[in-house]
Each structure stands twice: as structure tokens, then as C-alpha cells.
Amino acid sequence: MPISTTATRSRGGARQCVRQPHLDLGCSGFTLLEISLVILIISVVLALTIPRLRDPGRSELLAQCRRLVLTFRLLRSEAVLNGRTYHLNYDLDQQRYWVTIADQSADLAEFARDMGALGRPTQLQNPVGMTDVVLPTLAGKIAQGQIYTVFYPDGSIDATVIHLASSKEAYTLWLNPMNGRLRMDPGYHEVEYGGG
Numbered sequence: 223m224p225i226s227t228t229a230t231r232s233r234g235g236a237r238q239c240v241r242q243p244h245l246d247l248g249c250s251g252f253t254l255l256e257i258s259l260v261i262l263i264i265s266v267v268l269a270l271t272i273p274r275l276r277d278p279g280r281s282e283l284l285a286q287c288r289r290l291v292l293t294f295r296l297l298r299s300e301a302v303l304n305g306r307t308y309h310l311n312y313d314l315d316q317q318r319y320w321v322t323i324a325d326q327s328a329d330l331a332e333f334a335r336d337m338g339a340l341g342r343p344t345q346l347q348n349p350v351g352m353t354d355v356v357l358p359t360l361a362g363k364i365a366q367g368q369i370y371t372v373f374y375p376d377g378s379i380d381a382t383v384i385h386l387a388s389s390k391e392a393y394t395l396w397l398n399p400m401n402g403r404l405r406m407d408p409g410y411h412e413v414e415y416g417g418g
Contacts, residue, residue, distance in 0.1 A: 279349040279388030286350050287386055287393045287406050290319075294379070294397070294404040297321060300337075301373040309370040312355050312384075317346040324372070349389040356383035358415045377402060383413045 297308050307324035320343035346352065354365040358381050361369060371382045379402055384395040392410040397403070399415065 280391055282347065282350045283386060283388040283391055283393065286344075286346060287395060289344065290384060290386070290395055291404045291406055293319075293321070297373045298377060298379060298402060301375050302377045305375045307375060308373040310373065311368060311370040312352060312364075313368045314352055314355065314364065314366050315368075317351045318343045319352075320344065322370075346386075351387060353385040353387050353392065353410070355385075356413070357381065358383070358413075381415045385410055 293310065297310060300306070301308050309322045309324055310319060311322055312319045321337060354363050355369055356363045357369060357371065360380060372380045379397055381399060382395075382397045382404075386393050386395065387410070391408070394407045394409060394411040394413065395404050396407070396411075396413040398405050
């Protein structure tokens with residue numbers, strides 16, 4: 223692509239070469255359509271992400287839900303591996319939960335060392351809280367006080383439904399009896415178990 227052209231000019235009978243810049247405006251820059259599409263894409267992305275960034279309760283709610291799901295998985299594994307029965311205790315008045323061993327004669331110092339961070343209570347921070355805990359086969363729906371889920375050495379777990387909520391959203395965590403895993407579903411749902 224040429225960047226300049228040569229023209230001849232005569233001056234008093236003598237020919238002289240003069241270089242003139244050549245601009246090709248059709249090949250450089252962005253078209254108006256391309257710029258408009260980029261602005262549209264940026265606008266859509268911002269419209270979807272800004273409301274979520276403004277609600278710190280949502281990220282805290284998701285973090286606590288995932289932590290509870292992980293706690294269920296770890297406790298089930300620990301119960302099977304160690305041949306012990308564990309309790310996941312919930313205090314709905316203080317909005318906290320923690321793990322204990324069911325065998326009162328067990329060495330609590332060894333338990334705390336083995337469980338690490340899982341053995342320490344987890345305090346839920348505002349605006350996230352437990353709305354209620356449902357143990358359909360044992361106690362029904364509990365919205366205040368203390369209750370616990372039992373993790374047995376054979377890998378079974380008491381049927382449990384935990385409702386966590388922030389100021390704007392809620393999640394239902396419920397034990398799937400088919401695979402023994404805690405599921406996390408958006409929204410507040412009543413879960414029906416077949417024998418309860």
C-alpha cells in the first residue's frame with residue numbers, strides 16, 4: 223500500500239518531483255456499527271453484574287451454602303472412615319453451627335485436632351441467617367433453639383432440610399436420600415420425604 227504519491231511540477235521549464243501524502247480512509251479505524259456493538263455488549267454485561275455487586279449478602283449467602291454442603295460431605299466421610307457418629311449442631315437463636323462427636327467418652331482434644339476448622343463453630347453474619355432447619359423424621363421444622371443432624375458410621379445421615387436466607391434471596395439445602403449428598407436449590411422450598 224503506497225504511503226505517498228509522486229507528482230511532477232514544472233518550474234521555469236525544469237521538472238521537479240514533489241511527494242504528497244496519500245490517505246486511504248477506507249481501510250483504517252472502526253466502523254460505527256462495530257463501535258455500537260461493543261458499547262451494547264459492555265452495557266449488557268454491566269447491567270447484569272452491577273446489581274449483584276451491590277448486594278454483598280448474596281455472595282455471603284452463597285459462601286455459607288457452599289460451606290454447609292462441604293461440611294456435610296466431610297462429616298459423612300469422617301463418620302465412615304473413623305467409624306464414629308458425628309453431630310452437626312445448629313443454634314438458630316445464635317445463628318451458628320458446629321460439629322461434635324456423639325461418643326461422650328471420646329477424647330475432645332484429639333477430636334478438635336483431627337477436625338481442624340470443621341470442629342470450630344461457624345457464626346453466620348448479617349444479613350445471612352438460618353430461617354429454619356427441618357428434620358422430617360425426627361423433630362419437624364425448628365425455627366428457634368438448638369437441633370442437630372446425625373452422621374452415622376455406615377454413611378447414612380438423618381433427613382435434613384436447611385433454609386438459609388439473606389435480605390433478598392433464599393436457598394434450600396436438602397439431603398438427597400438417594401446419594402446422601404446435600405443439594406443446594408435457589409429459593410425457599412418445602413421438601414417432602416417419603417416416610418416422614
